[in-house]
Every structure is written in C-alpha cells, then in structure tokens.
Amino acid sequence: xxxxxxxxxxxxxxxxxxxxxxxxxxxxxxxxxxxxxxxxxxxxxxxxxxxxxxxxxxxxxxxxxxxxxxxxxxxxxxxxxxxxxxxxxxxxxxxxxxxxxxxxxxxxxxxxxxxxxxxxxxxxxxxxxxxxxxxxxxxxxxxxxxxxxxxxxxxxxxxxxxxxxxxxxxxxxxxxxxxxxxxxxxxxxxxxxxxxxxxxxxxxxxxxxxxxxxxxxxxxxxxxxxxxxxxxxxxxxxxxxxxxxxxxxxxxxxxxxxxxxxxxxxxxxxxxxxxxxxxxxxxxxxxxxxxxxxxxxxxxxxxxxxxxxxx
Amino acid sequence: xxxxxxxxxxxxxxxxxxxxxxxxxxxxxxxxxxxxxxxxxxxxxxxxxxxxxxxxxxxxxxxxxxxxxxxxxxxxxxxxxxxxxxxxxxxxxxxxxxxxxxxxxxxxxxxxxxxxxxxxxxxxxxxxxxxxxxxxxxxxxxxxxxxxxxxxxxxxxxxxxxxxxxxxxxxxxxxxxxxxxxxxxxxxxxxxxxxxxxxxxxxxxxxxxxxxxxxxxxxxxxxxxxxxxxxxxxxxxxxxxxxxxxxxxxxxxxxxxxxxxxxxxxxxxxxxxxxxxxxxxxxxxxxxxxxxxxxxxxxxxxxxxxxxxxxxxxxxxxxxxxxxxxxxxxxxxxxxx
Numbered sequence: 001x002x003x004x005x006x007x008x009x010x011x012x013x014x015x016x017x018x019x020x021x022x023x024x025x026x027x028x029x030x031x032x033x034x035x036x037x038x039x040x041x042x043x044x045x046x047x048x049x050x051x052x053x054x055x056x057x058x059x060x061x062x063x064x065x066x067x068x069x070x071x072x073x074x075x076x077x078x079x080x081x082x083x084x085x086x087x088x089x090x091x092x093x094x095x096x097x098x099x100x101x102x103x104x105x106x107x108x109x110x111x112x113x114x115x116x117x118x119x120x121x122x123x124x125x126x127x128x129x130x131x132x133x134x135x136x137x138x139x140x141x142x143x144x145x146x147x148x149x150x151x152x153x154x155x156x157x158x159x160x161x162x163x164x165x166x167x168x169x170x171x172x173x174x175x176x177x178x179x180x181x182x183x184x185x186x187x188x189x190x191x192x193x194x195x196x197x198x199x200x201x202x203x204x205x206x207x208x209x210x211x212x213x214x215x216x217x218x219x220x221x222x223x224x225x226x227x228x229x230x231x232x233x234x235x236x237x238x239x240x241x242x243x244x245x246x247x248x249x250x251x252x253x254x255x256x257x258x259x260x261x262x263x264x265x266x267x268x269x270x271x272x273x274x275x276x277x278x279x280x281x282x283x284x285x286x287x288x289x290x291x292x293x294x295x296x297x298x299x300x301x302x303x304x305x306x307x308x309x310x311x
Numbered sequence: 312x313x314x315x316x317x318x319x320x321x322x323x324x325x326x327x328x329x330x331x332x333x334x335x336x337x338x339x340x341x342x343x344x345x346x347x348x349x350x351x352x353x354x355x356x357x358x359x360x361x362x363x364x365x366x367x368x369x370x371x372x373x374x375x376x377x378x379x380x381x382x383x384x385x386x387x388x389x390x391x392x393x394x395x396x397x398x399x400x401x402x403x404x405x406x407x408x409x410x411x412x413x414x415x416x417x418x419x420x421x422x423x424x425x426x427x428x429x430x431x432x433x434x435x436x437x438x439x440x441x442x443x444x445x446x447x448x449x450x451x452x453x454x455x456x457x458x459x460x461x462x463x464x465x466x467x468x469x470x471x472x473x474x475x476x477x478x479x480x481x482x483x484x485x486x487x488x489x490x491x492x493x494x495x496x497x498x499x500x501x502x503x504x505x506x507x508x509x510x511x512x513x514x515x516x517x518x519x520x521x522x523x524x525x526x527x528x529x530x531x532x533x534x535x536x537x538x539x540x541x542x543x544x545x546x547x548x549x550x551x552x553x554x555x556x557x558x559x560x561x562x563x564x565x566x567x568x569x570x571x572x573x574x575x576x577x578x579x580x581x582x583x584x585x586x587x588x589x590x591x592x593x594x595x596x597x598x599x600x601x602x603x604x605x606x607x608x609x610x611x612x613x614x615x616x617x618x619x620x621x622x623x624x625x626x627x628x629x630x631x632x633x634x635x636x637x638x639x640x641x642x643x644x645x646x647x648x
Contacts (some may be wrong), residue, residue, distance in 0.1 A: 004524070005524070008520075008524035008525075015517065016513075016517060018492075109359060110357075110358070110359050113359065122561035122563075124542070124543065127543070130547070215512075219513050219516050219540070220512035220513055220516055220539060220540045220541075221541070221543045222361075222536075224357070224511075225359070225360070225510065225535040226357075226510065226535075227510055227512055227513070227536075228443070229507075229510065229511040229513075260517075261517065264504065264514075264518050264521050267503070267518070268471070268502040268504050268507065268518070268521050268522055270502075275505055276477075279505070279507050280460060
C-alpha cells in the first residue's frame, strides 16, 4: 500500500464511522441513563427520509438537518413516554418503532416522490459539502484523513470530547450515570430520575436524527428505502464495544468503519480472497471485538432496561 | 364442560374456515378480453428506487393503463416470499405473473407446473417450461460498448465497475463492460466491486470513492438505487460516469456520458397481447438492443458533444458486430470464462 492508498483508506474509515458514531453517542447517553433503545435503526431511517425531504423540498441541507432532528425528537418522544411514563417494555417499543419507521418512511417517500427519477433536476437533494480546514487539511496523511470532511463528521468527533467532559466532569453526567446505575439512590439524593431519563432520551434521539441525516444528505444526496442497512444495530454493538463511553464508542465506530473500508479496498485491489469472505470482514471483526471486550466486566449500567417507579 | 364445548366449537370453526378456503380459488381461467386480464409483478426492491424496481413497477402500471385490467405490484425480495406470493397470486387467478429478476426462476419453477393457466415470466434466469419463460434483456450488447468507450476515454488507464449483487443476470451482463474495455485496451485496469446491499447508497459512494482514489477516471455502477451513491462520488470528484436501467443524465448533467436504459413497458404490453391472442408458449424471450425493443442507449447530449468523434462512433460501429456475432459477448445463459 502506498501513502495515497493509506490516506484514502483512513479518510474512508473516518467517513464510514461518522453515522455510527453519531448514533452510538446518543445511545451511550440514553443507555447510561438506563434506557435501551433498539429502535435506533428505525429512527435513523426515518430521519434519513426527513432530511432528504426537507432538503429536496426546501432546497437546502440545513433545512434537511433541522427537519431530521425535529422528526427524530417526535419519534423518540414516543419511545420516552411509553417506556418512562407507562413503563412499557423498552425492547418491544424499540422493535415496534423500527417497523413503524420503516413503513412510514417508505410510505411517505412514495407519496411525495413516487416519480423519483423524473424530476427535471434529478433525484439528488442538496447535501453538505466537504469543508477542508485551511492549513490542517494539507498535512500529509493526517490532513485528508481528519480535516477534509463535511461538518457533520467534524461535529461527531467534537461531540466525543464534549460528552466525555459532560459525563466525567460535570454534575449532569453524574446524574445521568446515577439514573442508570442506582435510580433509587439517585432519587433519594434529590435527583429527578424521570426527568434525567427523558432528557437523555431526547438527546439520544437528536443524535440519531443527525446520524440518519448524514446518510441521506451528507453522503448519498438521496434517500432509498432501507438505506440504513443495519447501521443502527451496528451502532448498538459499538456502544457495547466502547463500554458505554464516548471515547470507547469513537474507537468502536472507527474500528467498524475501518473494517468496512478495508473490505472495500480488498475488493477493488483484486486480492485473491473470495469476495463473499471479504464482505464478511466488518461483521466478523465486530463480533470478535465484542466477544473480546465481553471477557472482562462489560460495564453495562446496572439499571439498563429497567423502568423506574418513583416511590 | 363449558370450556370443553367452547374449545370444540373454536376448533370446528377453524376447520370450517380451512375447508371453506381450500378450493375457493382454482387458479386462472382463460380470458380473451383485456379488461378481464389480471397481471402481477413481483419486485425484489422498492418500486420507487429510481432503478430496477421502478422499471418493473412502471411496466405493470403501463399494462394496467393499456389494458384497463387488474394489475398489482408485490414486493417479494426473498426466496420464501417469491414462492408464497406467486402461489397466492396464481391461486387468486392471475393470468400473468412477472418475477422482476432472474432470482425468481427457481421459486417459480417449484409452483408453475401446478398452475397451467397462469404464465410466469422472469426477468433473467434460464428455466423454460410450457408456462414459465425467462425474458433476457441482452444488456451485455450495450455494456460492452460502454466498456469500449470507457477504455478509449480513460486517461489514467483505470476504470471502475460496481454491481449490486453477485448472481448471473447481474454480473455477466455487467462484465460485458469489462470485456469491451479489455478488447479496446488489454492493459486497462478494471476495478471490480460488489456492494453488500443494492439499497446501500453510502457503501456504493465509498466504493466509487475508493475506485477514484485508485485512479479510475471513468466509473459505472449497476447496483439499483445504490447507484445514486456512485453518482454522488463522481460529482464530488468530477469523474465521468455511465448510467444504468434508467436515463440518469439528470443526476449529473455534466458527467453522465450515456445510460443503458431497460424499459419493460413494451414487454408487459406485448405479453398481455400474446396471452389474449393465445400465442404464448414456452420460450426464452430475448430483448435485443434497439429503441423499440425496450433496451436502448440514451446519450447525454451535453457530454456527447464534448467527446471525440471516434468514441461517439463506437456505438454504431460495434453494435452490429455484437448482434451479428462477429464480436462475441456471452449472455447471462451462455458460458463465461
């Protein structure tokens, strides 16, 4: 591999990790607060559609992003109310959201854009352009890898730092952790556990919305039914791999992104391995990594998935 | 005692339902009037994907309008669904069932013999019976020309090719591109990749980026809706690209050279008319390149005008040779070396 191939591989890894990172950071916060949301796949898909629709109709990617975030807030609110207030089974609600969002996104896409391909200006919507950071993007290898992406990529990595600080250095983070580890103890200390869980869940929904928007208006410039292709579930694995920490999630997302980029690189370089084996690399790598991490104490919040009943 | 009686009653009702439903539909009854015709298409992907699924949906809707008949679209992307949905349609008396892809051939073959009055068509595949027929779009006739043009136009000597799945009706017809490129320039490097999921635009985007980063200055993707990801990559990097299935020049007006368009509309009407005339029989229906046939080359005039004349002339030069056999391009059903 020459320097150019290495650079391109690394840059591709960072790009492919971005939607996983955005979603997994949201999941870290909500799961640390005690809520497990397997509906991440559906929320990302619905947000991807909303972002595309917003951008296509309003004519701008920022509008698309705002619509995606609003839609994700609405959907995550359904999850929050049903699981926190009504104490419904979180896994069941998440699964229901996946099916609901898959159906709704397809339905609305066909309703609004059935003549896809017949737009005079094409299917593509306005999408986030690349923004090369002046000076930094010129650094050999590191520049193109880290400093020549769209703003959502930059945002995702900035959020790693922000959330690390929040979770480890602020009282907000302490409350979130307490709500997920010992909600009764937290309640006894005056922490409003339900409020913390609501806010953590809403935040996670916003991050999932951004992850969905990334897929449709920061890379593909289009929407396709089922375009998330399982990335929501991969994000859940990333959270476990990263042991419910922002930095761990970043490393996990990069690991999966790199494995996927490697698979693509192997394909086009014609390496003598059956293609079907090559295409398994990201998934095998993730399973192996999760198993390896699970040998030690996994670190899941003690009250994860357990509704809190305020006494 | 009451509970026992209730249980017996419920079982009896269930049995009555099963018996009542059995034999309620006895398969299709021959019709001769267009309005009585019932046609269905099974799609492996969304009818709004801007690519393969949409061509199938457009075809059945065209037939519906033309014949003023009943026509339905069913999404059935997995083998079990293909068989169960086709069985259900045949039971409901549909006269024509189209499986929009070669992957429908085997599932249809398991049931077509049970419904002799229903005609099963597959877009690809090689199973022929009295009432099951493959439709073979000789796409390789045009993808060969595409590859030859790519080899002529490439300044780096590297071109990219991506397909959305690894089965014969996909890869063989797409690798006509590779044949044409290497026949023109034996030293040309064709970077070949397969997406894991034909609906994953982001993966196709990354594959195209990797191909472009590896030096490809002409790319082509035949991967259904995920082709849009490749087009986005081409737009970002200013690389020329060919379109597939639908005319994709609107997606990148300055970069799409031409598109190979597959139009199933005429085919859907033709088989409906042949059914009504009673002239359908077991055969492979070959659709060759030619605008009236439903398989044709669509130039993007704004790019065509910038191309060297000898490249533009390749279409008229090569197509007759391919169709006459002077240039051999294996089809889906022929051997592939």
